[in-house]
Amino acid sequence: MKPELEELIRVARKELRKSSGLPLTAEEEAEEEHKAAIHGLEKFLRRRLGVAAVFRLCMEVTWTPGGAVASLDTGDNIFKLRRADDESYLLCIVEGEAQRQVVRIEASDSQFENRLLVAIADASGRG
Numbered sequence: 001m002k003p004e005l006e007e008l009i010r011v012a013r014k015e016l017r018k019s020s021g022l023p024l025t026a027e028e029e030a031e032e033e034h035k036a037a038i039h040g041l042e043k044f045l046r047r048r049l050g051v052a053a054v055f056r057l058c059m060e061v062t063w064t065p066g067g068a069v070a071s072l073d074t075g076d077n078i079f080k081l082r083r084a085d086d087e088s089y090l091l092c093i094v095e096g097e098a099q100r101q102v103v104r105i106e107a108s109d110s111q112f113e114n115r116l117l118v119a120i121a122d123a124s125g126r127g
Helices: 003-019 026-056 112-123
Strands: 060-064 067-073 078-083 088-095 098-106
Antiparallel strands (some): 088 098
């Protein structure tokens, strides 16, 4: 069976169990939490950055052991943006196997988008 079809069937089974009132497995509960965190970060960034910036940065949000992380691709560099705490986000540039912190931005900062874009440009040597 194709992997994509297997995934659809797995999700269908889970949704049937949920709708029947049956409890989810621990793995399914963790998956639900991961999806919610990914969706939350995507929603925050679409709202703060706007569709144009999200599109141009080829944003992709995935789950890592440290939580949801947005990968931002400038064409020359890859940046990772993750929630640092309840009030701020960390932007790091990927350098080989390592990541170097570029900037910490408060979630409530009215200039969030501008600070993020300028930090990306500066770290890319395009400042």
